[in-house]
Amino acid sequence: MQTLSNSKPGKKKINPEIKRQKNQERLEKERIRQRKTMRNLIIGTVAVIAVVVLLIVFIPNNNNTAGTGAAPATFDYTQLPVKGKTDAPVKIVEFGDFKCPICKQYNEQIVPQIEKDYINTGTAALYFSNFPFIGEDSKTAALAVESVYHQKQEAFWPYLDAIYANQQDENKEWATTDYLVQLAEKTNLGIDSAKLRQDIENKTYAKQVEAQYDKGEALQIPGTPSIFINGVQYTGDLGDYNALKKAIEQAKTAAGSEG
Incomplete structure (x- = not known):
């Protein structure tokens, strides 16, 4: 597998075959997790039944929101796209792959609730970090969103929403340069589409994408x-907004006590 950027001097080069095998193993585990989460998201759309199901099935997950107790991860938030106020006490970082079906579901069903309850009130800010592991065109999509972000930061989130809204089968290579450029033009982002194409083809922001991927690997x-959430990995069920909300509230309280 071709890496996104040249190795830095002194940096140990990862064997592409080992990296490919690791991604395959992660992808298989992810598909299992996707099936579970997708089921929960579908259940969550049935309001009255969902209350009963969440109480019976998902309460155990509510206690599994604080990670392993290890020191919180650190992020250079200034280098990541952000939705919300940068001085918000709660900072939520999502590692995503634009070919991931659960990322699409999370973006369309959970993020709007976070936005309404926490981002719009100034309590939380949402950050996005690329973790393209499903296919080669996952990297192409990551390069595209980085280009859009560096051209016009406020265009990043509409473009992210457009890619997820038009997501295709994760087992097919659909996130091509042509497709991504045409989608940007159709979304009326107000950016230079010729530059977007050039950035994708020249891998202009490969270093940034690779750094984000490496951060996910390190974590x-x-x-x-x-x-x-504030550096602590959320290990509960992403299909259970009540559990996620509890984790955000805990982070908000902790941030308040530290301040």
């Missing part, structure tokens, strides 16, 4: 989406 994330 040993199981797949996508993986969420960190």
